[in-house]
Amino acid sequence: MDIGSLPSYLAPGQMGAWAIYLEQIRRVLPYLGKLGSLAETLTHPKRIVIVDVPIRLDDGSMAHFEGYRVQHSTARGPGKGGVRFHQDVGLSDVMALAAWMSIKNAAVNVPFGGAKGGVRVDPAKLSLAELERLTRRYTSEINFMIGPDKDIPAPDVNTNEQIMAWMMDTYSMNQGRTLTGVVTGKPLSLGGSLGRRDATGRGVFVVAAETAKREKIDLASARCIIQGFGNVGSAAAKLFHAHGCKVIAVQTALGTIHSAAGLAPERLIEYQQRTGSILGFPGAETISAQDFWPLPCEFLVPAALEAQITAANAPKIRARIVVEGANGPTTPEADDILHERGILVVPDVIANAGGVTVSYFEWVQDFSSFFWSESEINARLDRIMLEALHAIWEVAARHRVSLRTATFIVACERILQARQLRGLYP
Numbered sequence: 001m002d003i004g005s006l007p008s009y010l011a012p013g014q015m016g017a018w019a020i021y022l023e024q025i026r027r028v029l030p031y032l033g034k035l036g037s038l039a040e041t042l043t044h045p046k047r048i049v050i051v052d053v054p055i056r057l058d059d060g061s062m063a064h065f066e067g068y069r070v071q072h073s074t075a076r077g078p079g080k081g082g083v084r085f086h087q088d089v090g091l092s093d094v095m096a097l098a099a100w101m102s103i104k105n106a107a108v109n110v111p112f113g114g115a116k117g118g119v120r121v122d123p124a125k126l127s128l129a130e131l132e133r134l135t136r137r138y139t140s141e142i143n144f145m146i147g148p149d150k151d152i153p154a155p156d157v158n159t160n161e162q163i164m165a166w167m168m169d170t171y172s173m174n175q176g177r178t179l180t181g182v183v184t185g186k187p188l189s190l191g192g193s194l195g196r197r198d199a200t201g202r203g204v205f206v207v208a209a210e211t212a213k214r215e216k217i218d219l220a221s222a223r224c225i226i227q228g229f230g231n232v233g234s235a236a237a238k239l240f241h242a243h244g245c246k247v248i249a250v251q252t253a254l255g256t257i258h259s260a261a262g263l264a265p266e267r268l269i270e271y272q273q274r275t276g277s278i279l280g281f282p283g284a285e286t287i288s289a290q291d292f293w294p295l296p297c298e299f300l301v302p303a304a305l306e307a308q309i310t311a312a313n314a315p316k317i318r319a320r321i322v323v324e325g326a327n328g329p330t331t332p333e334a335d336d337i338l339h340e341r342g343i344l345v346v347p348d349v350i351a352n353a354g355g356v357t358v359s360y361f362e363w364v365q366d367f368s369s370f371f372w373s374e375s376e377i378n379a380r381l382d383r384i385m386l387e388a389l390h391a392i393w394e395v396a397a398r399h400r401v402s403l404r405t406a407t408f409i410v411a412c413e414r415i416l417q418a419r420q421l422r423g424l425y426p
Contacts, residue, residue: 017096017306023332028408031399035416042102042412045095046113047071051141053119055133065121065134069142071151072098072114075418078149079115080105080356082156082185083163085134089118093306097156100327101356104349106411108388110360115151117142123158135163139170146171148181148367154359155185157230157305161197165190181366184359193362195377196355200325201235201303202378203354206385207346208236208299208323209243214393215321215344220244223297225319227251228304229268229278232325232352236301237265249287249295250278253304256292257284293317302329303352309334317343324348339402347404349411350385350392357384 015022022043029036053065068091071079081101094116102114119138123131145151155164164183168190171182180191188194195202212219222245226233229252237247246262254277257263263284271281279286293300294316302308303325309317314334322338322345324330330338330345338345358381365371372380388410396406 016090016092017328018092018099020307020328020331021096021099024404024408025412027332027405028412031401031405031409032412032416035413035420038416038419039412041419042073042099042415045070045072045098046074047145048091048095049142049145050091051138053134053138053141055130055137057130058127065119065138067117067119067138067141068094069117069145069151070094070098070115071145072116073102073415074113074151075415075422076102076106076113077111078113078147079151080112080154080359081114081116082154083117083119083138083159083167084156085119085121085123085131085158085163087120087122089120094118096306097327100349102415103408103411104353104356106414107350107392107407108353108357108384109414110357110384112152112356112360115153116156117153118156131163132166135166136170139167140174143171143174146182148179148363152181152359152363153183154355155231161185161187161192164192181363184362186362191362191366193358193365193371193377194374195381196358196362197231198235198238199358199377199381200232200352200355201237202239202381203357203385204232204236204301204303204323204325204351205239205243206354206382207351207389208240208301208321210386210389211321211323211344211346212298217298217320222246222299223248223262224299224301225249225251225292225295225297226301226303226325227292227308227329228302228326229272230303232355233301233303234265234269236303236325237263237268240299241265245299248297249292251289251292251304252278255279256287256289257281258287258291258295259284299323301325304329307331309338311337314338315341317341319343321346324351327352335402335404345402345404347402347407349407350389350403353388354381354385357381 051067098116105112186192249258300319306328309330311333314337
């Protein structure tokens, strides 16, 4: 089956992250049995919307930004996926991110499909008032395709609880009633869930700790390096540190710091919030971005953007386990290199699924108007993550494949079974 044909809406040279996803699907095809005849549906997003987002700037002039919302699959339930505001957002990225959300939701068996959105903008160049106008206009442009039972956005890169609050309010005003369940990752006072902010980072740590147990690595004597120090990277760092693992290096877009004695994540978070950067943190030395990857450690957590581990730097990595906190941080070529070198990769579609799992909890709580304690949230999250990881390990052992391929086998079977049972209408 040819699943690599160029979509008419992507020009040559623009495949980007979508090409990575297609290669991952190709690798899983031999293991899908009779369901493989339906696999082409995985390479055709259900709905793609590109919108113009015009806003009035504070100086009275008008600016236009390009926005996207992609629904990859709704076979198993409403679309679910974040919205990112970033100057490099493009259609290929949003398509791939939506597809990975389909895989992720099926892998942990929550009843969602996959979706993703974004606006090509550098939010740092907007005032707070301009950012609100951008958010509300973007929400209005995609209003027809989102909803608590249709497609539920959430925070992603450069978006947060405040932006979700504006999205929820805009959608609700257009509907004439308050509908808190249209987004997740909201403030607690607007129907948000306890534990949501740190959920993705917590999930990263939970699967890392379980993998360490299987690989006979003692967390108390382990070392960890983290790329990206936003919600995911910082939350994971706190948990690694709390369990005795030294966080010896952190890299952000602004630079890289290292300390063989270990960094204190809580202090580093406070320092970054106060200064706007991790550089200059007391007790740490600044090293080059290239010197980050070869640092000897037990855990490498890429928690920034896509395609950070490539064929160029994969041969330099000296971690024993890579736990993907970001979406799509490792290219297929790098995956092969890491596998050949005996470095275990816990893929994004299971490792960072904690966020969408607690988003599911938030969605359920909004429908019922009954909210759980943080300890209940964390216990439910840990159970779902560990059950999903154990099932994936079993599939990997049975087929003698990587954890990534095993995760795709589990997820694709669930998506395609739903597609097969539903049939085609009309």
